[in-house]
Amino acid sequence: MKMETRLVRAGLGTDPATGAVSTPIHPSATFAHPGLGRTTGFDYSRTANPTRSVLERALADLEGGAAGFAFASGMAALTTVLLLLQGGDHLVVSDDLYGGTYRVLEEVLRRHGLEASYVDTCDTGAVEAALTPRTRMLLVESPTNPLLKVADLPALAGLARSRGVWLAVDNTFLTPYFQRPLDLGAHLAIHSATKYLGGHNDLLAGCVVAGDQDLADRLAQVHNSVGAVLDPQTSWLLVRSLKTLAVRLERQARSALEVARALAEHPGVARVYYPGLPDHPGQALLARQATGFGAMVSFRLRSADRLDAFLERLGLVTFAESLGGVESLVTVPSRQTHCDIPPDVRARMGVTDDLVRLSVGLEAPDDLIEDLDQALDGGSP
Numbered sequence: 001m002k003m004e005t006r007l008v009r010a011g012l013g014t015d016p017a018t019g020a021v022s023t024p025i026h027p028s029a030t031f032a033h034p035g036l037g038r039t040t041g042f043d044y045s046r047t048a049n050p051t052r053s054v055l056e057r058a059l060a061d062l063e064g065g066a067a068g069f070a071f072a073s074g075m076a077a078l079t080t081v082l083l084l085l086q087g088g089d090h091l092v093v094s095d096d097l098y099g100g101t102y103r104v105l106e107e108v109l110r111r112h113g114l115e116a117s118y119v120d121t122c123d124t125g126a127v128e129a130a131l132t133p134r135t136r137m138l139l140v141e142s143p144t145n146p147l148l149k150v151a152d153l154p155a156l157a158g159l160a161r162s163r164g165v166w167l168a169v170d171n172t173f174l175t176p177y178f179q180r181p182l183d184l185g186a187h188l189a190i191h192s193a194t195k196y197l198g199g200h201n202d203l204l205a206g207c208v209v210a211g212d213q214d215l216a217d218r219l220a221q222v223h224n225s226v227g228a229v230l231d232p233q234t235s236w237l238l239v240r241s242l243k244t245l246a247v248r249l250e251r252q253a254r255s256a257l258e259v260a261r262a263l264a265e266h267p268g269v270a271r272v273y274y275p276g277l278p279d280h281p282g283q284a285l286l287a288r289q290a291t292g293f294g295a296m297v298s299f300r301l302r303s304a305d306r307l308d309a310f311l312e313r314l315g316l317v318t319f320a321e322s323l324g325g326v327e328s329l330v331t332v333p334s335r336q337t338h339c340d341i342p343p344d345v346r347a348r349m350g351v352t353d354d355l356v357r358l359s360v361g362l363e364a365p366d367d368l369i370e371d372l373d374q375a376l377d378g379g380s381p
């Protein structure tokens with residue numbers, strides 16, 4: 001079955017007793033044992049919960065992996081993946097990445113002996129040069145956040161597999177609807193499900209899909225041991241949200257292209273970063289390894305001095321941290337999502353105060369363009 005069909009059918013037929021079309025929510029902490037040494041398959045909800053299992057099976061199917069795991073947040077998912085490593089291990093990480101990933105590596109896991117090198121993972125040669133005998137994992141975002149650079153995932157997978165290290169891809173920006181990292185050779189696909197998978201700015205969740213059974217077993221052990229698991233109510237809401245992922249993403253990506261084109265023509269904009277535009281250096285590569293360009297658009301104002309006025313004048317687009325929902329949001333990465341990255345590192349990356357990140361939602365693109373245009377036009381708010 002095609003992806004659209006699989007998405008809509010997520011959770012269908014999981015309650016044969018009643019025939020319920022919507023997946024039942026099982027808010028049970030524990031489950032009665034039929035007898036000594038016997039189980040219904042569910043013992044205690046941290047280990048497995050029936051509603052979460054429906055979601056986890058759907059996620060594994062969508063990413064084409066051996067098993068899926070649902071977490072209380074994207075950071076819980078990422079941290080659990082990082083706990084597959086041990087003190088003394090080294091990992092190579094995208095330099096242009098979600099600020100929270102940088103923070104957990106530098107402010108939490110470094111004191112437990114994990115050492116990360118930040119590299120432009122869109123340059124496979126630079127990644128290879130950064131490998132050391134202690135490297136155990138490549139952790140890659142593609143397209144990157146916020147500059148939407150594109151990494152050659154099949155090449156990175158080939159490198160990882162030849163060196164015996166795991167390739168973990170944060171697939172939050174494209175979702176399995178547009179990009180399937182495991183098909184491209186990655187070992188792990190990770191999501192902040194708070195974003196497109198949830199899609200309505202109304203839940204916090206994360207997930208990981210393991211490409212093979214060995215990784216699935218390792219993840220199951222850490223997932224259950226650490227316990228940052230997703231609750232049954234949110235698991236249900238996420239199953240419900242997956243059903244519309246295809247239509248949301250198709251429409252959001254189409255609008256993003258329109259908005260990106262309009263921004264590129266506005267005199268108040270110095271540069272637009274959208275991988276679906278022909279002048280984007282990653283366009284051809286992304287077209288080979290994904291089926292869509294996503295709905296994230298970053299752009300540079302002509303002058304950072306205009307930032308306050310621009311944000312103040314926005315009427316329709318909400319100035320708020322997050323992305324991937326039906327409501328369009330703008331973020332200033334240097335001040336918000338990436339503020340824990342040291343200023344000199346940010347400056348080197350190009351994450352400066354003139355950079356705005358836009359998550360294009362489901363509003364009519366003409367309305368979005370009109371709002372952005374008038375906010376860029378300046379004048380007094």
Ligand SMILES: *Cc1c(COP(=O)(O)O)cnc(C)c1O
Nearest residue numbers: 073074075098145172192194205
């Ligand atoms: C938001 C985000 C995260 C963190 O997810 P939370 O659900 O906020 O914990 C990780 N990676 C990327 C790319 C994100 O956008």
